[in-house]
Amino acid sequence: MKLSEVKNHLQTLEQLDFYLPNSQKVESHFHVTEVGQISKHFIDCGGVVRVEHVVNFQLWSADDVDHRLEPKKLMHIIELSEKVLGIQDLEVEVEYQAETIGKYGLDFQDNHFVLTTKQTDCLAKDNCGIPAEKPKVKLSELQAQMNGGRDPNSGCC
Template identity: 25%
Template structure:
């Protein structure tokens, strides 16, 4: 999801509670706050020596321990107000990819992509997901597009070849 689409979805549904699903059936607690918005410019070189660059908008979510019993989620209206204020201080690149940075004691901190969103009851639910790492230069590196499953042999098993 691009930053422009995020802001449009929030604007369209500003009368709803805003929820985030960070893993299947696992919600960021109602005690979350938006603690930081990062405007990131990535300038990279992949393993095939190709360069690339892009921008990202990263919205950090944090659960306040002092509000752990809170049951009412932040309103979309409030979140939109926070993001508009950020945009007035440091303008967004509306074409940049949006990620939400989140972690808790049961889930490693990660930058999560927006896979989808849904409107249910009086809630706007963003479904987040971790993107797996991948080789961007498969052809240059000689990596086949589809990796066939190989039979694993224990290293120190007879005939394993390493002991």
């Protein structure tokens, strides 16, 4: 989800809720401790130089159970970040503390934000010799190859 989409949803909400990918609700007293833009400049395993940019939200739950972040307050933080930091309309990535800091994508469903799982991937499969898709082999063809091309049901062996 892009930052502009987050802002559009914030304008329609009376209450700000985030849910984890397992449908567990993030505590209502969470804080958004950071809004920023992260740039990642790297070389993939195939030797290609890449640059990625995302908007980053960091969610944090404290012992302050009386606190509740309102949609208008988050909108103000985002607008201030755009003005002061020059944040662009990019995909939003969310950091949230679990066993360690987890990185999530962001979606919007049923009037609340949902953290979505992210996966690692090889960006240079063609250079690494990794097939794009596993070849599909019929078991009968594999058995025929193992039997030197002879059909085990032919009665010849």
